[in-house]
Amino acid sequence: MSSEQTPAAPETADPVTADSETAAPRPRRLTYAAALAALEGLALVVGGVWMLVLGILGDPDGRQQAVTGGVTLIVLALLPLLAARGLWGLRGWSRGPAVITQIMALPVAYNLLQADSMAIPAGIALAAAAIASLVLLVNGETTRALGIRGPGRTPE
Numbered sequence: 001m002s003s004e005q006t007p008a009a010p011e012t013a014d015p016v017t018a019d020s021e022t023a024a025p026r027p028r029r030l031t032y033a034a035a036l037a038a039l040e041g042l043a044l045v046v047g048g049v050w051m052l053v054l055g056i057l058g059d060p061d062g063r064q065q066a067v068t069g070g071v072t073l074i075v076l077a078l079l080p081l082l083a084a085r086g087l088w089g090l091r092g093w094s095r096g097p098a099v100i101t102q103i104m105a106l107p108v109a110y111n112l113l114q115a116d117s118m119a120i121p122a123g124i125a126l127a128a129a130a131i132a133s134l135v136l137l138v139n140g141e142t143t144r145a146l147g148i149r150g151p152g153r154t155p156e
Contacts, residue, residue, distance in 0.1 A: 026090060027145045033136035034087035036129050037098050040105065041081035048073030092146045099137055105130040 048070045055066025080101040086094025105126055112123025136142060 026088075027141045029136045029139050030087055030090070030142045030145050033098065033133055033142065034084045036133045036136070037080045037087060037101060038084035040101065040126075040129060040133075041077045041079075041084060044073050044077035044080070048077065087146075090145060090147075092148050095137055095142075095146055095148060099134065102130040102133045102137070 050070070051066050051073060052070030055063050055070055058066075079097050083094050083098035083101055087098060109123045109127035109130060112119040112126060115123070
């Protein structure tokens with residue numbers, strides 16, 4: 001079959017619908033959920049790099065502990081960053097890692113809120129972001145956009 005016989009895919013201005021002719025535009029709630037997941041991932045990367053720099057250049061109590069903590073935070077950042085990329089690309093698999101990330105953030109936020117220090121505002125921000133993300137991720141509009149069906153439901 002030559003390229004002359006194969007009809008070309010129509011050009012679209014919206015990159016979301018460029019992959020599929022029948023794809024609906026990305027819901028705003030899904031965009032917000034992806035942005036929050038990406039923000040959390042970037043915050044983990046920044047925190048990990050900061051711990052690494054302090055561990056290598058500074059004088060921490062335990063250099064090995066600082067380096068290990070920094071590397072751990074950077075590796076943990078992969079989960080929300082991959083989830084954010086999947087949510088942005090309307091991939092159904094991405095909701096699971098995004099929800100897991102938010103559930104893991106809630107105990108961290110609680111521990112930050114129990115501290116008597118500057119960590120309290122960080123705990124408030126983390127709790128607010130995690131709860132907002134969970135609400136956005138379980139929303140019906142988001143679920144439909146990701147193509148997630150409930151148990152026992154057949155494809156439409």
